[in-house]
Amino acid sequence: MNERSINPVPRLLRIMGELGENLKLARLRRKLTTDQVCERAGISRTTLWQIEKGAPNVTMGAYAQVLFVLGLEKDITKLGADDELGRRLQDANLETGKRGPKKK
Numbered sequence: 001m002n003e004r005s006i007n008p009v010p011r012l013l014r015i016m017g018e019l020g021e022n023l024k025l026a027r028l029r030r031k032l033t034t035d036q037v038c039e040r041a042g043i044s045r046t047t048l049w050q051i052e053k054g055a056p057n058v059t060m061g062a063y064a065q066v067l068f069v070l071g072l073e074k075d076i077t078k079l080g081a082d083d084e085l086g087r088r089l090q091d092a093n094l095e096t097g098k099r100g101p102k103k104k
Contacts, residue, residue, distance in 0.1 A: 008056045019063075020054030026070045027052075041065035 008016070027037055038048050043062050050058050051066055067073045 006056050013054070013056070016054035016056050018054070020052045023063075023066055023070065024052040026072060030070060032070075037066060037069050040069045 027034075034045055034048055038045050041048070041062070043051075043065060047058060047062055048066065051063055064073065064076060067076060
């Protein structure tokens with residue numbers, strides 16, 4: 001089986017670490033234990049620990065489950081909302097294909 005490993009750049013690792021810390025602080029502010037969040041999110045304690053550390057190998061679905069448990073699920077919709085680069089490209093009337101280039 002062909003497995004791919006994720007090798008994020010250091011800047012992304014810092015951002016993921018900040019996200020994990022923010023989720024941990026949100027959990028603590030709500031006075032929720034790790035067991036409560038794990039049970040409600042349907043994840044293991046190890047997965048929650050990795051999320052709170054900002055591990056890039058955890059699925060986006062697990063992050064979304066934790067956000068939902070914490071009542072922060074609407075924040076997910078803000079991720080691509082302010083696409084400044086995309087708007088500049090659109091304003092420049094650059095041709096954009098309907099799909100990406102084919103792999104060789």
